[in-house]
Amino acid sequence: MGSFHPFFFTIFLSCALVSCSNPSSGFIYPNFTSKGIHFVDGFVGFLTSVNETFKAAMINPFGQTNFYLCIVHMASNAVTWSANRDAPVSNAGAMNLSVTGIIITDQDGSLKWSTPRFNSSVSALQLTETGNLVLLDQSNATLWESFHYPTDTIVIGQKLPVGVYLSSAASSTDLSVGSYWLSLTSSDALLQWQNLTYWKLSMDTNAYKTSTYPVEYMAMNQTGLYLFSNNGAVVVIEVNLSVSDFGIAKLDYSGQFSVSSFSGTDWEQVFAGPGDKCQTPFVCGTLGLCTDGAASGNPLCSCPLNFHYSSPSQNPTVCVPSDGSYSLSNSCNSSNNNNSTGNSSSVTYLSLGYGIDYFANDFTSPVKYGINLSVCEDLCSQNCSCLGIFYDNSSDSCYVLENQLGSVMSSASNNNDRLGFVKVIVGPSPANFAPNKDEALGFPIVALVLLPFIGLFLLAALGFFLWRRSTSSKTGKIHLNSQTLPSSEELDAFSIPGLPVKFGYAELEAATDNFKTMIGSDRSLFGNGPVLEWQERVDIALGTARGLAYLHSGCQQKIIHCDVKPENILLHDHFQAKISDFGLSKLLSSEQSGLFTTMRGTRGYLAPEWLTSSAISDKTDVYSFGMVLLEIVSGRKNCSLRTRSGSMNDESSGGGYSSSSSGQGVVYFPMFALEMHEQGRYLELADPRLDGRVTSEDVEKLVRVALCCAHEDPTLRPNMVSVVSMLEGETPSGEPRLESLNFLRFYGRRFAEASTAEEYNGQDEFVFPQFNQSITSSRGTLHFNFSYMSSQQVSGPR
Structure with missing residues (x-):
């Protein structure tokens, strides 16, 4: 018998393990x-x-x-x-x-x-x-x-629904989650980096918008890429592509979303967004200047004026100030933060020069309008998250760059009026600075010398404070409930920069007309004073929508207000809206789309998900905004007393409202608005005090937006960015989905029934008894077990 060769034994063993x-x-x-x-x-x-x-x-x-x-x-x-x-x-x-x-x-x-x-x-x-x-x-x-559970790719036959996203790989050789995201909203597909949008499908020249229906999912087939609605029966946006047997849509590690087809042996890219790679956020590293390399098809990277590479071999690259006496500012989220809002004198700004723009400027709103460059710089200096600014000379508006700097790009237009400036610190970066041995050893000695003096100073300050308390009758102290409080001058003397503004007793007395006016009630909509004209109402609605859009998508962490109502919308002297009272707000990290929490908010503005113990999200604020928008249109509370003669007797509305029904009870205005929308009778919803100073088309626009915001299914509600776009007229008003609004009829019946069980409470709201109810709606069976309470019992002015 011949010898057994070791090579053949290895093959045999492998076959045994793999089953070959x-x-x-x-x-x-x-x-x-x-x-x-x-x-x-x-x-x-x-x-x-x-x-x-x-x-x-x-x-x-x-x-x-x-x-x-x-x-x-x-x-x-x-x-x-x-x-x-x-x-x-x-x-x-x-x-x-x-x-x-x-x-x-x-x-x-x-x-x-x-x-x-x-x-x-x-x-x-x-x-x-x-x-x-x-x-x-x-x-x-x-x-x-x-x-x-998609990663960075979808294939033919796969759906990417709203709420699910694609995330890029970290690099060409690392499959772990990277920095870029593709997500769907109710109206579009977005690419984002660091919570900043840098591309929208609807803005691509190859995309066609064919419907205003709310988007439900993205999918592709052999002929194109589509955003679908109505279970695939309606195409909202489409990108027509050449026919292929197999294709994939992929979010590349570089941040570009592309569709490629495979035929035989080769891949062919048939669509890419953004088409210009210089518009991807980090293509040239931190502050790298991207220029279109038309001949090669690849972008060319360099550093802007006044900057150079920190290390040519570094990847990704970082451009730093050429003048060594300056160093880049780090975000306050950075572990080696060298920026302090309390030491703004050490901050200055280096210009990036003309003809340079930032990828996010066309997708974000300025933080301030109508200011000069100096004020724009001050806004950045006082914010440790701000790393740079762009100032638009034509509109006097200020854009801020926060948390992390991406690449900059040569502007496509020679007439670009935006000027970019990078915040820098005077002196070398602490990250690159190490004290010498003598300085390191000398620190404890200095501390030992200074600490006694600091202690003496604190004792002297405490003694001074106690002495001022003992002479309260001579220093303007106030006495409330037998407790002595320091005067406003003393409060100012011990104030800490950066904390909220402190108001003294005299200031509060003047602001409230000797405490006759309650803050958080700020009468313009429901009071008996001058009637808000229609354009003023639209401006208030738009200002509120912009504020909520900023909370939801403009902050590093998404903020859900949780208590949007007219009482929490304060008005400037010129009726500029300011959202107030964040006592119930919740924060969502970038990984969270919603959260579970105990019920909070105000009766009449609570979204259905509060009542069914479902997760709340930014769409919860959208519902509340829809309820507020209906009150802005009508100039009265959504739940009002109806007299036996049929007129509306909302004591806080300041106006009457005609109804065909008779008898005393409660009218739930959102239900009535739904019915008038179905019949096209929009003028009947307007505040009668406007007396013909508004058109049916104007009212229809706001009512449609309000009803879309009030959809029972949160996924059908537009986000606040889309609401702003609809109110501004940039996109058409949405089409309310009646099957997701039928719950308003149930609410209306329950309000009417409950009004017979308990009388009007003499204020601007009803107090209803508890009831248990299960109803079948577009989202299945809903189970309610709660008490209707007045605003002050759940939330109110604080």
């Missing part, structure tokens, strides 16, 4: 395990679709040591989905399919990724011909599918 058979076609079943080491030498995968269009495999797509559970298009070898993109495993890591789902563990057995828990056992894992990985139960019902 063809991968399963279409399905695999529980108690299946696959390891990354099986695929080092190009093993095709453990599961393919029936026609071998896609495969599922534990692979290292970049030939490194990181392995991922991936779905791969076999002909092109393109990764279309990955499970553990933020938790790769070694080549000895394993994917295990059991009756509880899929788990991925590393060599030491540590859990890296898993599917969620299910109510029934897993019977099979299927890979479909569209590239969808699906877990099935014994009745072939779907328990989980990869299409519902």
Whole structure:
């Protein structure tokens, strides 16, 4: 017998481990395990679709040591989905399919990724011909599918619904989540970086808007990319593409969203947004100047005037001041922050020169209008998050750049009136500064010398304060409830810069007309004074909408006000709206779309999700704004007393309202507005005190916006940015969805029934008894168990 060659033994052992058979076609079943080491030498995968269009495999797509559970298009070898993109495993890591789902563990057995828990056992894992990985139960019902958890790619046949987003990879060789996001709103598809929008599908020259219906999902087929509504029956925006058998839409690690088709052996890019790569936020690194390289098709990177590369080999690049006596300011979120709002004298600004713009300027609103450059710089100096500004000479408006600086770009227009300035610190950056040995050793000695003097100063200040208290009768002190409070002069003397403004007793006395006027009630809409003209009402509505839009999308963290009502909209002398009273507000991080919290807000403005213990989101404020908008239109509370003669007797409205009904009770105005909208009788909704000084078209516009905001289903409500656009006339008013507004009829009936159980409370609201109710609506069965309370019982002026 001949000797056994070691090479053949190795092949035999590998075949024993891998089972060297063809991968399963279409399905695999529980108690299946696959390891990354099986695929080092190009093993095709453990599961393919029936026609071998896609495969599922534990692979290292970049030939490194990181392995991922991936779905791969076999002909092109393109990764279309990955499970553990933020938790790769070694080549000895394993994917295990059991009756509880899929788990991925590393060599030491540590859990890296898993599917969620299910109510029934897993019977099979299927890979479909569209590239969808699906877990099935014994009745072939779907328990989980990869299409519902996209990474950076969607394929033909896959839907990307509103509320789900694509996130880019970190780099060309790293599948982990990067810095760019593609998300859908009710009207558009957006690309964002650091919460800043830098591209909208509707603004692309290849996109066509065909409907104003609210967007439900994005999808693509062999002929184009679409935003659909009405379960796919209505196309809202479309991008027509050349016919292809297979295509993908992908958010690249560079921040560009593209559609590519595959034919035979090659990929062809057929659509890209933004089309100009210089409009992607970080294409040239921090403060890098991007110039279109027309010949090569790739952008050219350099540094602006007054700046140079900190290190030519650094990637990504950073442009820093050429003058070494200046250093870039760090955001207050940075661990090595060298900017202090209390030391603005050390701050100055370096110009970027003419013909330079920032990617986000066309997608954000200025923080201030009608100011000069000096005031714009002061706004930035007092904000540690502000790293630079752009000032528009033509409109005297100020844009701020916050938290992190991206690339700048050569402006497409020679007439660009925006001038960019970067905030810098005078002196070397503390990050690059290290004290010498003598200075480091000298610090404790200095501290020991100074601390006694500081202590003596604090004792002297305390003694002075106590002495002033003892002479209260001579220093203008005030006495409330037998307690002595310091005067406004003393408060000013001990104030800390940066804290909210402190108002003295005399100031409050003057502001409230000797405490006769209650703040937070600020009469213009519901009072008996001069009637607000229609344009003033529109301006107030628009100002409020802009304020809420800023809270929802203009801040680093999304702010949900939670108590939008007329009492919390204060008016400037010229009726400029100011949103106030943030005592109930909630913050949402960039990863959160909503949160659960106890009920808060004011009866009459609470969205249905408050009452059904659902998660609240920025759409909760949108509902409240819709209720406020109806009150702005009518000049009266949404719930008012109806006399036996049929007229409206809202004591706070200052006007009457005719109704065809008779008898005493409650009229729920949102229900009436819905009915008048259905009949096209919009003038009957306007404040009768306007007496013909408003047109039906004007009222219709605001009523349509209000009803769209009041949809029962939060996903059907527009966001506040879209509301601003509709009020400004940039986009058409939305089309209210009646099936999502029928709950208003139920509310109206309950208000009417409850009004017979308890009398009007003599104020501007009713107090209703508790009731339990279940109703069937467009969102299924809703269960209510709550008490109607007055505003002051839930929220009120504070």
